Amino acid sequence: MKLWGGRFEKTTDALVEDFHSSISFDRRLYKQDIQGSIAHARMLGKIGVLESEEAEIIIKALGEILDDIRAGRIEFEIGAEDIHMNVEKILTERIGVVGKKLHTARSRNDQVALDLRLFLREEIDQSQDLLAALIRTLLKVAEEHLETWMPGYTHLQKAQPLTLSHYLLAYVQMFIRDLGRLKDTRKRLNLSPLGSGALAGTTFPLDREMVAEELGFDGITLNSLDGVSDRDFALEFLGAAAIAMMHLSRLCEELVLWSSGEFQFVIMDDGYSTGSSIMPQKKNPDVAELVRGKTGRVYGDLMALLTVMKGLPLAYNKDMQEDKERVFDAVDTLQKSLLVGEGMLRTMQVRKDIMAQGAKGGFTNATDLADYLAKKGVPFREAHEIIGRIVLHCTKHGLGLEDLTLAEYRDFSSAFAEDLFAEIKLEQCVRARKVPGGPAPEMVAKAITQSKVELEKLLG
């Protein structure tokens, strides 16, 4: 007999039983479900809806059920639909009629909203820790490469020289913002919906604040319809996760490129690479590629839940049962990707020599030469034009900017003098970019210190 069977004359069709049951996946919420039930029972005992001994019996039995589930001693039933009714059924089997009182002044609608908030809160904390670990590793690698010169790109064409340290700090900033987004999500999520009932609250004089406090919430939701029917907290998490995955996928794409035979900027550790079943020479950056690929899953999770929620009338609709698998998938994908991403960066080897070589050529110092003329009083737009012509000349003759003589330079502009050659040296080009946020090693060292402060502030 179903927990809701009173109104029915026939049993559920076997197909429907399978179709609408969620226990195969929402069993993952067992801990949160039991935590919530314990807080609810304790509160019912305090306000006198349950005798205090009844509340004690329920709380003790729920604790035992939690232990038994953890130890793998419990088999859930599809017939009991979801985790909420499975737990309640087991409770009643164990303690009899008292167990049937637990669901007083509660609905599965506020129960499931509560469970998912509790679950996500924990997973957000875990994701923040993993993001912090990734950021710390990036900072550590950055500290070692303040003077590792490399080419910067736009359109994947060599643009201007910078350092690996500066490059990695760009990702540090992105991941710090991701951390901030998760933190904001957690703050808005951390309100207890319990007491919303099915949609219209309850006639019982519940102490919602007491439950909220026991469960570590900052307060309670203010509207019973909203409490059971919105999932924006889950969408915010999926949004933050999708953006973090997007950042991670870009970093992974760099590693795929950089570890190629054409670039050879980095050597991926054997532990983070895989081979080919036919080509004996191959060592592939599969881990980076897979993180890049898995980003698509998390985007899918976000789009799926946005679509599920679109146009749903208030309040609860069964459509919303579709939220959980999307959230679980995004949590797992994000956390595993952060974990392997950190390991990949920590173990990779940097080819400083090849990076520095790559920073040369491709006229990466052309802007510096234009700046040089501008500093001598030539209007920048004219300087740009002059250097453009010099680059064209060099390209035709297979030369670099450092290969021309002063006399040749002076054919293009009389503003050129001997000091130009110092200005276009690779190192000088980077060292001179001392603007705050720029790649000069002294500025990057400052930015590393500031990033560490930012990180600790976010985590604190």
Ligand code: ARG
């Ligand atoms: N398994 C359901 C879900 O995940 C729980 C809430 C069901 N409520 C209901 N009235 N059918 O959404």
